[in-house]
Amino acid sequence: MSLFRSITRLWTNSQCKAAHTHKVAFYSAVCDRPEDHHTPEIDLRLNSIRTALKDLGDGTVTLSLPNAVGDGNPKATDDTSRSPESVVQSNKIAMISISNPGGRNSLSGKMMCELADAVDVLQAWEGGAGVVLHGENGFFCAGADLKVAAQHMLGPSENGMGEEMSYLMHHTTSRLRALPLISVAAIEGAAVGGGAELATACDFRVMAKDSYIRFVHALLSVVPGWGGGTRLTKIVGRRDALRIVCTADKIHADQAMAFGLCDEVVETSTDTVKVATGFLQKLTANSTAATRALKTVVSQADDDAYRPSLNHEHDVFSRMWGNKASAEQIGKGGASARKGD
Numbered sequence: 078m079s080l081f082r083s084i085t086r087l088w089t090n091s092q093c094k095a096a097h098t099h100k101v102a103f104y105s106a107v108c109d110r111p112e113d114h115h116t117p118e119i120d121l122r123l124n125s126i127r128t129a130l131k132d133l134g135d136g137t138v139t140l141s142l143p144n145a146v147g148d149g150n151p152k153a154t155d156d157t158s159r160s161p162e163s164v165v166q167s168n169k170i171a172m173i174s175i176s177n178p179g180g181r182n183s184l185s186g187k188m189m190c191e192l193a194d195a196v197d198v199l200q201a202w203e204g205g206a207g208v209v210l211h212g213e214n215g216f217f218c219a220g221a222d223l224k225v226a227a228q229h230m231l232g233p234s235e236n237g238m239g240e241e242m243s244y245l246m247h248h249t250t251s252r253l254r255a256l257p258l259i260s261v262a263a264i265e266g267a268a269v270g271g272g273a274e275l276a277t278a279c280d281f282r283v284m285a286k287d288s289y290i291r292f293v294h295a296l297l298s299v300v301p302g303w304g305g306g307t308r309l310t311k312i313v314g315r316r317d318a319l320r321i322v323c324t325a326d327k328i329h330a331d332q333a334m335a336f337g338l339c340d341e342v343v344e345t346s347t348d349t350v351k352v353a354t355g356f357l358q359k360l361t362a363n364s365t366a367a368t369r370a371l372k373t374v375v376s377q378a379d380d381d382a383y384r385p386s387l388n389h390e391h392d393v394f395s396r397m398w399g400n401k402a403s404a405e406q407i408g409k410g411g412a413s414a415r416k417g418d
């Protein structure tokens with residue numbers, strides 16, 4: 078569908094009529110220039126989504142900042158108790174930990190809000206140069222928490238809160254990608270659905286040898302909802318992106334390396350965060366000011382062209398999420414309900 082038709086559809090669909098100013102705001106919301114991230118309209122919409130999602134489900138997303146934070150750094154979240162030694166040793170690398178033990182670290186509404194909060198703090202962290210994103214208990218992330226989704230993010234309206242969830246996650250992942258920090262996803266177990274999308278929002282991916290990335294969306298009759306379709310295409314190119322999303326195959330670490338989707342394979346999975354941190358330390362070894370400036374230069378050059386694509390992806394997801402086929406799969410537990418996968 079052409080971009081014009083996408084926008085027209087956005088403008089005319091029934092949900093959109095009630096809040097068309099928000100939809101128009103979205104057109105400039107999903108982008109990677111910091112100055113575009115906050116207009117009064119966008120903030121209003123994001124705040125109302127966060128209010129609606131913040132009490133939905135369990136799990137936590139924790140941001141750990143190093144102890145030795147300099148002046149101007151946020152104080153509230155400098156909890157390093159969950160950080161592996163290797164991360165804490167570097168005073169310019171932060172860590173985001175995803176934990177939802179009952180749901181393979183899938184993101185509940187609460188966790189989506191905490192992830193947005195973590196990115197808020199990182200945006201204000203002037204002393205930082207890098208961030209590692211990882212999942213606890215040997216698993217990266219299984220995407221959206223489908224138990225919460227089945228209860229709160231489907232019907233009675235066209236797609237329940239699915240579109241709102243996608244709006245927030247597009248915005249958060251775009252901001253994560255645009256941070257003046259180099260980001261690395263440390264992947265153990267698997268990155269599935271939105272988890273795979275989260276991995277593509279980072280600059281690099283370090284994968285345990287036995288881990289895999291899986292874009293399962295086709296099995297749920299949807300497209301990626303957190304911007305991962307656009308980002309995957311930028312990383313691996315058009316043909317491989319089509320192979321990955323249309324087959325919904327598991328992409329194991331070695332294959333991900335061949336696709337250019339993985340930057341380093343770790344033999345012993347328990348070392349993944351340590352190796353990811355070492356990887357990051359090499360990239361952030363020069364002056365922090367230079368690293369941050371270089372990241373913004375590369376990010377700006379790389380991301381300018383793909384904003385309309387992100388908006389199109391959000392539009393398509395919003396129309397598909399909650400339709401009969403996807404609602405059925407979400408209710409059954411998503412990709413895990415499929416036989417023989």
Ligand SMILES: CCC(=O)SCCNC(=O)CCNC(=O)[C@H](O)C(C)(C)COP(=O)(O)OP(=O)(O)OC[C@H]1O[C@@H](n2cnc3c(N)ncnc32)[C@H](O)[C@@H]1OP(=O)(O)O
Binds near residue numbers: 181225271411412413
């Ligand atoms: C943005 C759009 C999206 O993200 S749509 C969401 C796409 N995600 C999915 O479809 C993932 C569905 N889950 C799976 O395919 C498998 O559970 C995966 C993640 C591969 C893990 O398999 P395996 O290691 O065998 O564990 P399991 O299936 O026994 O699951 C353990 C418990 O975790 C749960 N779980 C898993 N994924 C989710 C999820 N996304 N949301 C909520 N809960 C999830 C399972 O239901 C299972 O729970 P229980 O122990 O049966 O109570």
